[in-house]
Amino acid sequence: MRPIRTLLVANRGEIAVRVMATARRMGIRTVAVFSDADATALHVRSADLAVRIGPAPARESYLDAAAILDAARCTGADAIHPGYGFLSENADFAEAVDAAGLVFVGPPAAAIRAMGSKSAAKALMETAGVPLVPGYHGEDQDDRRLAEAADAVGYPVLIKASAGGGGKGMKVVTAPADFPAALASARREAAGAFGDDRVLVERYLTRPRHIEVQVFADRHGDAIHLFERDCSVQRRHQKVIEEAPAPGLSADRRAAMGAAAVAAAKAVGYVGAGTVEFIAEGDGFWFMEMNTRLQVEHPVTEAITGQDLVEWQIRVARGEPLPLGQDDLTIRGHAVEARLYAEDPARGFLPQTGRLDLLSFPEGVRVDTGVAAGDAVSHHYDPMIAKLIAHGPTRADALAALARALDRTVVAGLPTNRALLARILRHPAFADARHDTGFIEREADGLLAPEPPPSADEAALAALALLAHAAARQPAAAADPWSPFATAGPFTPNLPAVETVTLAAGDVSLAVRVETDGGRRTVSVDGAEPRAAHARLEGERLDARLGDLRVSARAIVQDDAVHLTLGDRQIAFRVADPHAGAHAGAEADHRLVAPMPGAVIAVSVSAGERVEKGAALVVVEAMKMEHVVRAPHAGVVARIDVAVGDVVAEGTELVVLDEAA
Structure with a gap:
């Protein structure tokens, strides 16, 4: 048994606040780490101690393993909890924590390596007899080889970052002509988010459901599952609504998926919390990937099982056996979670940055957040403001409770997806569980309809x-x-x-x-x-x-x-002011501006170059995602006002495009 008296949380935001709350309840002292952008953040204010680890960019702070280990040493931490994102699935970091004589609250480095690479994980699952979506998961990353694989699989295809998830480095390609540009973009996103630009190519299923199974394993050879979650409602391949259990799942399918997930965990000698993700369509289900960490949506599993998964993580990391066996777990009611983001759904879900002038949540639901009124949402990190979780005796009860809670959630200062989330929960197709991963895109006309003007x-x-x-x-x-x-x-x-x-x-x-x-x-x-x-x-x-x-x-x-x-x-x-003049309208379509604050990572044209409508001109990266600024019409590039590496504010002029003669 390894004692944990002081726990350093190597993360930020709501997961850091969440882990600290459980640790404090267990009598464990907590340490936060923070970048310059987070000096006064809620997770810093929630900790017993806090240590600065670097400038705002994640690569210089939350991805700096050496700085985090130094913070652990100087504060006397016994263990490090990686949260999710950043270094949570970095095998080298897990090894470094172990080499420093500290407890890593997560799986062994070998398991992270085996499952952290989507390609390696799929090869392992294929050996174990778990069904896979047709695709290419090989080591040959030559552009031509990947394009040939896409042709063999058949369009549409999905390009996915081999080393990560969360929608980063993921592109749907519908035609061969679009493959090279999508591949280049996927690689850039993957390298920026995970430090690894390898990808895999798979057939893109048209109406799949995304169902994942929560697994847990201890150091004594035992592994169980805590049932499944349906995470099918997504935008930009990123989840926004999650629920447990998955609606409409038969007992036989639940047992089969649970058994496959536990087998996957045992195959790699897994320890701690993990999630095995499947994609399902019709009567079939196929392995997608395993996330070797706690998931953003873990609260819905906690709600239906009555367990604190962070406490389980800490107990397992100390060497204790699993708190419960498989037969001790039952499903109690239904839980649903909504992710509240600072983003503008009407503008392609563009992330928003700025100050939260007002932030008010209702009682009666669980709220996990890493911000408070007066805090800022920075372009350096994910724009999620909070997660709201409702639990009820039935699915209908949980959906209604969460919709009411969203109605009473107030955010001022930034656009959010609050209204969209409430509309999803009340949509007849979602209420009847007739949804899939394309639900938002398919129902966009209704879900994204503008609000009526004030009366x-x-x-x-x-x-x-x-x-x-x-x-x-x-x-x-x-x-x-x-x-x-x-x-x-x-x-x-x-x-x-x-x-x-x-x-x-x-x-x-x-x-x-x-x-x-x-x-x-x-x-x-x-x-x-x-x-x-x-x-x-x-x-x-x-x-x-x-x-x-x-x-x-x-x-x-x-x-x-x-x-x-x-x-x-x-x-x-x-x-x-009734006497103030009208604000200037949108920029003229020959002056193309940054749609959000971010960094310029690619300039695809030169001054004097003739371009066609829809051509990619500049790529701006914000919050780990790429946003391509395209030509609104054919024309000639008159001027380029930015260069790769420039940090731009929203509205910054990027390119001037003259009409084609």
Whole structure:
């Protein structure tokens, strides 16, 4: 038995906060590591000790194994928990931790190597008789060899990074002519995310489900599974909704997948938590890969089993046997998780960066997050803000609870996918479990439809909330909320008091006029007929009357902004200057700008070069993903304003493209 008194978490964000919470409950002292971008981050504030390990870029901090080991030595750590991402599946790091005399809370380096390479893992599974998707998993990485393999498999094909997952280095190719560019992009992403540009090529299944099995093994030769998760709802090959157990899975299929996953773990001498991922279509299922770490979606497994998987990891790392055997585990109800990202679904899910002005989560669901209001989302790291997890006696109960929780989640300062997540949970096809990995793309018209513009009633409610909030902050109101100074608002002797505010939401501005005459108040929007109005704001609860309409809403007033929630609809209003000119519209289509903050990693054209519509011009990397800026029309490159290696802000001019003559 190896004691663990001090645990260093070699990660950031919600997983670091999560691991520290369990360690603290177990009486273990915690150490955080942080980059310059994370000096005041939540995971740093959650630890007993914290050590700076380098600048903001991950390769100079969270991927710097030597700096992390130095931090462990100087703080007296006994063990290192790698979380997920970064060095969690790096066999060299696991070996270095062991060589330093520390406990690595994860599998042996040999198991990481065996399963960390998708190609090696598939070869091992083929030997073990586990079914594989047709494809090429060989060591010959010559471009021509890979293209020939794609031709042999048949299009569409999927190019995948051999060393990693999470959608990094993954490209769907539908035609041979597109293969070379997709291969180059996949290799760049793989090298940047995993330090390994090797890839494999597989047949791309058209309507598959992504089902994974949670496995656990100890140092005494025992291995079990903790059932499965369905992670089919994805965008850009990255999961956004996960649930356990997988809906519609028969007992026989569950047993077969569980047995195959346990066999895979035993075949490589696995220890600790791991996930064996399968792709399923029709009556078949095929091995995809094994993730030799804890998964982002592990909370749904914890919910249906009642177990703390991080505690299991620590106990197994100390040399203890598995806490439970296979026959001791049962499925209790249903759990579903939604990943809340700082991204703009309407703009191709572009990651967003900036300050979280407001972040509010409801009670009644589990929330795992690594940020708080006032923190920043940086382009250096993944843009996930939080995970919300609901558990209920049935799948319908869990879906409804999570949808309600998303309705009451408020994020200000950055666009998010919150509304999309709620729409997915309420979509009839998802509710009936008729979804697959192409669900979001197939249902995009409905799921990504723009929100209706704010109505006059909504603007009136926001204005009343502003006035009620301002009145509550007046000293007279605090002393006597029923005094005329607290209820009447500004006044002019012998004349009604009039207040006018212009509220903007998106591209829409509405002028709201509130008139108070004695104890009577009316409200008018954009010159419409005035209506009797009354409002009371207690905390975040707004009770209001607009003419014959009685409304209860949630209103959060912050500076000159009002965040209004009405049922499943949220509107963020800001007080606008009615005399300000209109903002400049989108950049002219001859001036191509960076769609988000990031680093320029490729410039594919030269000044004076003639290009066709759709041609790749510049590639910007942000949050470990590549974003290609393409020509909106045929033309001639008049000017290039950036070079490879430049760090650009959103809106930075990249290329000027003249119309073709």
